[in-house]
Amino acid sequence: MENNQYQKTMAGYSGEEGDLIPILQGIQTDLGYISEEAVRGVSHFLKVSESQVYGVASFYSQFRFNPPGRNSVKVCLGTACHVRGGQILIDQVERELGILPGQTTADMRYDLQRVACLGCCALAPVVAINDDIYSRMTVVLLKKTLSEYE
Amino acid sequence: MNNLETLRNAAKLQWEQLKNNPIPLIYVGTASCGRAAGALAILDAIRKTLEEKNLTARIVEVGCIGPCYLEPLVDIQLPGRPRMSHANVTPERARYLVQSYLKSDKPAVRLAIGHFGEDSSEFVQKVPRFFDLPMLKPQVRIVLRNCGFIDPAEIDHYLANDGYLGILSAFAKGPEGTIREVKEAGLRGRGGAGFPTFRKWEACRKAPGTQKYLICNADEGDPGAFMNRSLLEGDPHAVLEGMLIAAYAIGATRGYIYIRAEYPLAIVHLKKAISQMRAYGLLGKDIQGSGFDFDITIKEGAGAFVCGEETALIASVEGKRGMPRSRPPFPAIAGLHGKPTIINNVETLGTLPNILRNGAAWYTQFGVEGNRGTKTFSLVGKIKRAGLIEVPLGMTLRKIIFEIGGGTTKKFKAVQTGGPSGGCLSEEFLDTSVDYESLGAAGSIMGSGGLIAMDEDTCVVDLARYFLDFTQKESCGKCAPCRVGSKHLVEILRKITKGEGEPKDLAMLETLGDTIKRGSLCGLGQTAPNPVLTTLRYFRPEYLAHVKDRFCPATVCRALLEYRVIPEKCTGCQRCVSVCPTGAITGPRAKTHNLDASKCIKCRACYEICRFDAIAGDAIVIKSTRRASDE
Numbered sequence: 134m135e136n137n138q139y140q141k142t143m144a145g146y147s148g149e150e151g152d153l154i155p156i157l158q159g160i161q162t163d164l165g166y167i168s169e170e171a172v173r174g175v176s177h178f179l180k181v182s183e184s185q186v187y188g189v190a191s192f193y194s195q196f197r198f199n200p201p202g203r204n205s206v207k208v209c210l211g212t213a214c215h216v217r218g219g220q221i222l223i224d225q226v227e228r229e230l231g232i233l234p235g236q237t238t239a240d241m242r243y244d245l246q247r248v249a250c251l252g253c254c255a256l257a258p259v260v261a262i263n264d265d266i267y268s269r270m271t272v273v274l275l276k277k278t279l280s281e282y283e
Numbered sequence: 284m285n286n287l288e289t290l291r292n293a294a295k296l297q298w299e300q301l302k303n304n305p306i307p308l309i310y311v312g313t314a315s316c317g318r319a320a321g322a323l324a325i326l327d328a329i330r331k332t333l334e335e336k337n338l339t340a341r342i343v344e345v346g347c348i349g350p351c352y353l354e355p356l357v358d359i360q361l362p363g364r365p366r367m368s369h370a371n372v373t374p375e376r377a378r379y380l381v382q383s384y385l386k387s388d389k390p391a392v393r394l395a396i397g398h399f400g401e402d403s404s405e406f407v408q409k410v411p412r413f414f415d416l417p418m419l420k421p422q423v424r425i426v427l428r429n430c431g432f433i434d435p436a437e438i439d440h441y442l443a444n445d446g447y448l449g450i451l452s453a454f455a456k457g458p459e460g461t462i463r464e465v466k467e468a469g470l471r472g473r474g475g476a477g478f479p480t481f482r483k484w485e486a487c488r489k490a491p492g493t494q495k496y497l498i499c500n501a502d503e504g505d506p507g508a509f510m511n512r513s514l515l516e517g518d519p520h521a522v523l524e525g526m527l528i529a530a531y532a533i534g535a536t537r538g539y540i541y542i543r544a545e546y547p548l549a550i551v552h553l554k555k556a557i558s559q560m561r562a563y564g565l566l567g568k569d570i571q572g573s574g575f576d577f578d579i580t581i582k583e584g585a586g587a588f589v590c591g592e593e594t595a596l597i598a599s600v601e602g603k604r605g606m607p608r609s610r611p612p613f614p615a616i617a618g619l620h621g622k623p624t625i626i627n628n629v630e631t632l633g634t635l636p637n638i639l640r641n642g643a644a645w646y647t648q649f650g651v652e653g654n655r656g657t658k659t660f661s662l663v664g665k666i667k668r669a670g671l672i673e674v675p676l677g678m679t680l681r682k683i684i685f686e687i688g689g690g691t692t693k694k695f696k697a698v699q700t701g702g703p704s705g706g707c708l709s710e711e712f713l714d715t716s717v718d719y720e721s722l723g724a725a726g727s728i729m730g731s732g733g734l735i736a737m738d739e740d741t742c743v744v745d746l747a748r749y750f751l752d753f754t755q756k757e758s759c760g761k762c763a764p765c766r767v768g769s770k771h772l773v774e775i776l777r778k779i780t781k782g783e784g785e786p787k788d789l790a791m792l793e794t795l796g797d798t799i800k801r802g803s804l805c806g807l808g809q810t811a812p813n814p815v816l817t818t819l820r821y822f823r824p825e826y827l828a829h830v831k832d833r834f835c836p837a838t839v840c841r842a843l844l845e846y847r848v849i850p851e852k853c854t855g856c857q858r859c860v861s862v863c864p865t866g867a868i869t870g871p872r873a874k875t876h877n878l879d880a881s882k883c884i885k886c887r888a889c890y891e892i893c894r895f896d897a898i899a900g901d902a903i904v905i906k907s908t909r910r911a912s913d914e
Contacts, residue, residue, distance in 0.1 A: 152602060154582075154599065154602055157585070158585065189602070192759075196585065212505075212664070212750075213663040215749050216665060224886065228886070249504075249506035250509065251315075253319030253351070254507055254664075255351030256319060256320060259319070268319060271891045272887050272891055273862055273891050
């Protein structure tokens with residue numbers, strides 16, 4: 134099933150080196166992450182080594198290598214959020230969920246990412262859960278908000 | 284049918300009809316920032332109200348007009364009346380406004396914060412002109428002229444507002460004439476370095492080869508800057524027209540837009556705009572009968588700050604890791620796939636149509652000698668009026684921060700220009716003119732336009748650590764000074780913020796910072812130490828307080844803080860006891876609570892609840908106290 138999905142993504146490309154990043158982006162959109170198998174498949178398709186594929190993928194912060202959780206928690210650590218206490222918020226999430234940025238909880242309920250600027254600096258500090266953006270967040274409110282996502 | 288003038292006339296007719304609206308118009312700012320503030324919920328509330336009350340109005344979604352602190356903005360224009368702007372609108376307030384304007388004889392005009400147009404009739408009452416508001420008045424809007432006024436999804440709106448006149452003017456002048464015009468305008472690259480745009484173009488035009496490329500750099504990586512995003516979301520055609528002009532001048536037939544994948548709305552608007560251009564004969568073969576062929580492809584960046592550097596960006600477009608290479612050869616001679624390539628920033632491109640349309644002489648009236656025109660900035664941080672602004676170059680930092688930004692929340696302490704690559708300037712630099720040379724002389728840079736204001740609650744040591752932590756993580760790892768040096772800078776800064784620093788660390792930071800600046804391959808490393816070096820220069824006593832007294836004057840560095848309960852204020856409400864994750868706070872109801880510092884992890888939950896909960900007494904304080912160092 135997974136195999137078919139990324140084969141389908143790659144089918145739209147001619148197989149040039151410049152296609153590598155768009156293909157990886159397509160796979161991540163479909164699968165939610167870049168699996169080991171996907172790296173092998175892309176390497177085969179573009180006729181470049183697996184280490185080159187993984188090297189490029191791991192260079193860019195957009196790509197993740199483990200499956201995402203049901204709810205994606207993004208804590209903004211852009212400059213404006215930092216000076217307004219973003220670090221305290223991410224510490225809270227890490228403590229609450231027991232995971233570090235880039236990881237997913239064992240029950241797959243949440244994953245955590247730190248992002249650099251969600252683009253609403255005037256409303257800092259900001260936390261996004263899935264597509265919902267919470268502005269002027271506080272530690273106490275964050276705990277409550279997290280629990281609302283199953 | 285693709286004749287631009289015919290299309291423009293039709294567009295103008297449509298635009299006039301919209302302006303002389305027979306039905307009420309409701310403008311909602313739905314750029315990313317407006318959405319973050321809740322614009323979509325408001326849009327929904329407005330639609331529902333119209334439906335339920337059986338009212339007729341046309342909703343126009345517009346880009347960001349700039350003052351983010353007023354978001355979400357809802358403007359209502361009744362037929363024959365000026366457009367009235369309402370700030371910080373909630374869905375309930377939106378329902379009320381719609382009904383008031385559309386149903387009542389006496390609309391709630393008094394709730395507006397500003398109006399557009401010259402109307403000074405009784406209707407607007409005492410509401411000032413929007414552009415006379417203190418944040419807007421000192422601004423000059425050239426690049427952002429359409430943002431907030433046109434629907435970015437409508438090419439006709441852009442055409443009706445003199446869109447694509449610039450490229451026609453370029454066609455009339457020819458490529459050399461276009462380059463000359465940009466030279467006379469004195470336009471310098473708005474991406475950060477301020478290199479004269481015409482010089483790059485000339486080199487590329489003269490470079491041998493038939494295949495040349497133009498790349499629009501929309502990889503806005505500065506965490507805390509959103510000028511390019513706002514422009515792309517609010518007026519994508521301005522940037523695309525700029526690309527046509529630049530490509531025509533240098534002789535490129537292929538264009539790429541390298542844009543952050545984190546800007547999904549901007550990408551949607553660009554894709555739409557590009558297909559509209561194709562339909563109007565503004566892309567493809569023989570554009571508007573000029574003999575010039577050009578097409579544009581969007582490349583989504585995958586998130587790497589270093590890709591703002593030209594050669595790294597090219598490597599990324601080619602599908603490689605975004606690592607810079609040494610120059611020369613410059614991309615203008617050997618760039619993408621080894622062919623002559625020009626990379627221009629979004630704002631540079633967005634300025635071009637204005638220069639070509641109005642002429643170099645018009646453009647040079649703005650700004651100062653050697654620094655002509657305007658620059659957009661994201662004014663954020665501890666500022667009262669945060670938002671996107673555009674000012675003529677040469678304005679002082681004081682005017683920007685205090686007149687436009689309304690000053691800082693608490694007492695002004697510092698301003699960081701140029702984002703993570705820039706410097707942190709103290710109060711004595713407030714009268715510095717914002718131009719490339721003056722900021723450079725102060726040890727900072729213009730950069731792409733991030734301006735972060737700080738008040739006395741911001742710790743500059745912590746801020747320097749934050750920026751270095753960012754650049755260190757974003758270092759591509761190719762050259763040792765940046766890869767190893769930035770790591771050590773962060774380690775030392777971390778040590779200092781933890782209260783484990785020693786006085787000799789400060790000298791080490793300076794030596795190391797200087798070495799990284801001089802030894803690094805690309806702009807990332809060459810500027811990375813700026814935040815440390817400038818804060819050390821202008822805020823040395825604050826560093827000394829950290830290393831000598833184990834004291835953080837701004838009460839930010841967590842290891843140097845203590846949480847305490849003030850017994851006289853404590854109401855014994857137990858709210859803090861209930862939120863404390865480690866059981867550090869104990870105490871029976873109605874008795875003064877006790878905070879065990881050895882269990883406290885300084886998570887701030889008790890402080891927040893004590894501060895903002897009605898029954899609590901604001902009894903918990905966070906303090907940093909001077910302690911003699913171990914030496």
